[in-house]
Amino acid sequence: MAIIKQPFSQDGSIDEYVLRNANGTQLHVTTWGARVTRFIVKDSKGVERDIVPGFSSYEKWQESLKIDDPYFGATIGRVAGRIYPCDKVDVAGENRVLPEIQPNKVCLHGGRQGFDKKVFTAKIIAESNPASVQMVCISPDGDEGFPGKVQLSVTYSLTEDDAMHIEYAGKLLEGVETILNPTNHTYWNLTGFEEPTVHSHVCQLSADRYMATRPDHIMIPTGELAPVADTVLDFVTRPRRYSEHLDKFDKDTLRGYDHIFAASDAPTDNVREVARVWSETSGLRLTVLTDQPALIMYTGNWISDKLVGKHGVRYGNYAAVAFETQRFPNAVNIPKFRSQVLLHPGDVFKQRTIYRIDRL
Helix, strand or coil, X not given: CCCEEEECCCCCCCEEEEEECCCCCEEEEECECCEEEXXXXXXXXXXXXXXXXXXXXXXXXXXXXXXXXXXXXXXXXXXXXEECCCCCEEECCEEECCCCCECCCXXXXXXXXXXXXXXXXXXXXXXXXXXXXXXXXXXXXXXXXXXXXXXXXXXXXECCCCEEEEEEEEEEEECCCEECECEECCEXXXXXXXXXXXXXXXXXXXXXXXXXXXXXXXXXXXXXXXXXXXXXXXXXXXXXXXXXXXXXXXXXCCCCCEEEEECCXXXXXXXXXXXXXXXXXXXXXXXXXXXXXXXXXXXXXXXXXXXXXXXXXXXXXXXXXXXXXXCCCCHHHCCCCHHHHEXXXXXXXXXXXXXXXXXX
16 A cells, blocks of 8 residues: 655645555654654444544644643654753763753653654655655754754554554764653544543553652652552553543542553563553554563543544543653663663664554
């Protein structure tokens, strides 16, 4: 099936690529932020559903940012997650100061103008078997405070088994050392937003540990890996419906799931299953496979209900769930995980994640 390239902005400076397979499944990605904008798939009854949130054009996306920025579908980086303290980050033998995005010296998702706001260059790698498009961004030295000139390529593929494959490759083009830890921030609602929240979705994880956070700063990881057993984070012992606990979280702090699960201690040689979630309404199931050690499961706890996206869908808290696969957040400040995010001349950062859809 041929890949279609079409304008995503009115002035034609931003493109969208449409990948299709023989099943009729469609994956849409745009050069702005190397974002997933649509994932259209047939459910168990043959009904097409667009199961990811987003907006229909670059201009509408820019308007949405005035209201809220949930990072829908975006490539995140240079470093995904939170870095604390962001005013004393030791890289390349110097203390670096990164942008404070959240209060109390927290840099989030690469700063104000991370990969999610960059325009990538794109080229079609293959029209089929599988359909693949590669997005490339050059981040200059000092970009958002990060040292070194970095190249990141993100290759999206759509396979015949309705799976989106994402492969990352990063290089330090200039400089002596930097840090790199990208992820993808696509959210999923397997009913295609027929149900406005994921409360009825059922989830099972393979990770039996999670990373603890500071008691004085609940979103900042300490590096300690604790067992999920006998906690609301135990999705291993049995599958859990999100509704079991979503409404029991404190509404002023977490509101829901936004936790770091440890699938392994370090990146692995091959991908393995880390999560699966399904909807009994649509009969669709999402399986996440990755070679990364950390899985952040975020149930969209803070998505604004003022956002109106594609198909006139009004989003809001818990509208969809994201599975962010990466190296451990704040690793640069955690000695035992620090080496996982360091990048030196001659190194090639690699990461691979698969989001596969099938039917119950």
